[in-house]
Amino acid sequence: MGGGQGVSHWFEPLADHMGEAYLRYSFTKGTRQEVDFLWDALHLVAGARVLDVGCGPGRHALELARRGAVVHGIDIAQRFVEIGQTAAATENLDVTFERGDARDLRRQPTRGVDAVVCLCQGAFGLMTESGDDQGVLDGLVHQVRPGGFIALSAFNAYFAVKYHEAARFDAATGVSHEVTEIRSPSGEVRSADLWTGCYTPRELRLMLGRSGAEVVDIWAVAPGDYRRDEPDTEHPEFLVLARRV
Numbered sequence: 001m002g003g004g005q006g007v008s009h010w011f012e013p014l015a016d017h018m019g020e021a022y023l024r025y026s027f028t029k030g031t032r033q034e035v036d037f038l039w040d041a042l043h044l045v046a047g048a049r050v051l052d053v054g055c056g057p058g059r060h061a062l063e064l065a066r067r068g069a070v071v072h073g074i075d076i077a078q079r080f081v082e083i084g085q086t087a088a089a090t091e092n093l094d095v096t097f098e099r100g101d102a103r104d105l106r107r108q109p110t111r112g113v114d115a116v117v118c119l120c121q122g123a124f125g126l127m128t129e130s131g132d133d134q135g136v137l138d139g140l141v142h143q144v145r146p147g148g149f150i151a152l153s154a155f156n157a158y159f160a161v162k163y164h165e166a167a168r169f170d171a172a173t174g175v176s177h178e179v180t181e182i183r184s185p186s187g188e189v190r191s192a193d194l195w196t197g198c199y200t201p202r203e204l205r206l207m208l209g210r211s212g213a214e215v216v217d218i219w220a221v222a223p224g225d226y227r228r229d230e231p232d233t234e235h236p237e238f239l240v241l242a243r244r245v
Contacts, residue, residue, distance in 0.1 A: 011126055014182055014192050015077030020057070021185045022080070027120065028059055030224015034119070035063040037226035041217075041241055042115045042149045044069055049113040051143055053102050053136075054122020058084025058095070064117075065095035072111070074100040075122070103132060105139025112145040119153045120223065125197040133197055134207055141211040144244045150213055152240040153221070157198035158233040167194075174198050201231045204240050213242040 015022070022028065038060075044050070046068030052061040055073030057080045065071045065088070075081055076099060084097040102123035118124050124136045140150050160169050160176045167178035178194045199207075201218045208215050219228050220235035231238060 009076045009126075010193075010195070012077045015056075015075075016079050017184050017188075017190055017192075018182050019079055019185050020083060021183050022057055023059065024183075027223040030226075031059045031063050033224050034226050035060060035067070038117065038151055039064075039067060042117075042151055044115060048115065049111070051111060051113045051116045052122075053105065053116060053118040053140060053143075054120075054124070054126070055084065055097065056080050056120070056122055058087060058097060060117060060119055061095050061097070062087055062091070062093060065093040066091070069094075071095040072113075073097040074102065074105075076101060102139055103135040106135060106142045108139075108143075110145075111143050113143060113148065114145060115149045115151065116140045116144045117151045119151070121153065121155060121196055124152055125155055125199075126195070134210065137207055137211040137213075141208070141213045141242075141244050146244055148244050149216075150208075150240070150242040150244070152204075152208075152242065153237050154199045154204060154240065155196050156220070156231075156233070156236055156238055157200050157203075159236050160196075160198045162233050169198070174203075199238065201238060204238065208240065208242045212245055214245050215240060215242045217241045 048069050050069045050071045052073040055061045055075045058073050061071045061073040078099045081097045081099050088095045167176045169176045176196045176198050181189050182192045205215045218231050219239045220232045221237050221239045222235050
């Protein structure tokens with residue numbers, strides 16, 4: 001997630017409000033299936049080092065650690081980081097969490113991990129400033145070892161234009177704006193603005209190439225239904241598998 005140490009990103013107050021209630025949303029219920037797919041697609045084995053960028057409360061990071069990966073999660077929302085830390089300690093898993101800015105990763109020493117995941121618009125796609133998403137990709141590629149893999153999900157621009165009637169799609173920027181309701185753990189409802197960058201497969205290939213990665217595959221997916229389907233207009237997300245050259 002973007003934002004920076006001590007600097008709030010627009011998503012952080014939303015995370016503060018939702019807390020553990022974030023994990024009640026239906027799109028979070030397919031975590032095990034998603035990690036099943038990613039474990040195979042990323043050629044992971046026990047002991048593999050994985051960086052989860054925009055990890056939220058850690059649902060993918062924790063599931064990867066349950067399978068034997070050594071995982072580090074980064075998110076801008078301190079509340080989500082704390083939830084992940086508590087869950088990891090409860091299960092005694094080999095996973096750590098920290099609050100950080102996805103855009104800063106390109107300026108930090110490389111961790112040389114085996115794989116980086118950035119899923120469910122956890123960092124990529126939630127930026128509102130021009131060039132920020134490219135900066136996130138630069139950081140993802142920088143943090144993985146040469147030959148290592150990147151798994152990235154992005155909202156499907158074709159789907160947004162075709163089906164997302166509740167949101168306003170800005171054709172000039174490719175950003176979809178939606179006003180929705182979010183709930184706290186106690187059930188308190190508040191209105192929230194969501195901005196999501198939407199992409200085509202061609203844009204994703206060009207951007208990752210600019211960051212120093214080669215796209216291996218792009219699949220059309222939905223939350224909890226990761227599979228090797230060709231890109232289309234009927235799935236809400238694209239899942240990109242890339243390799244650092």
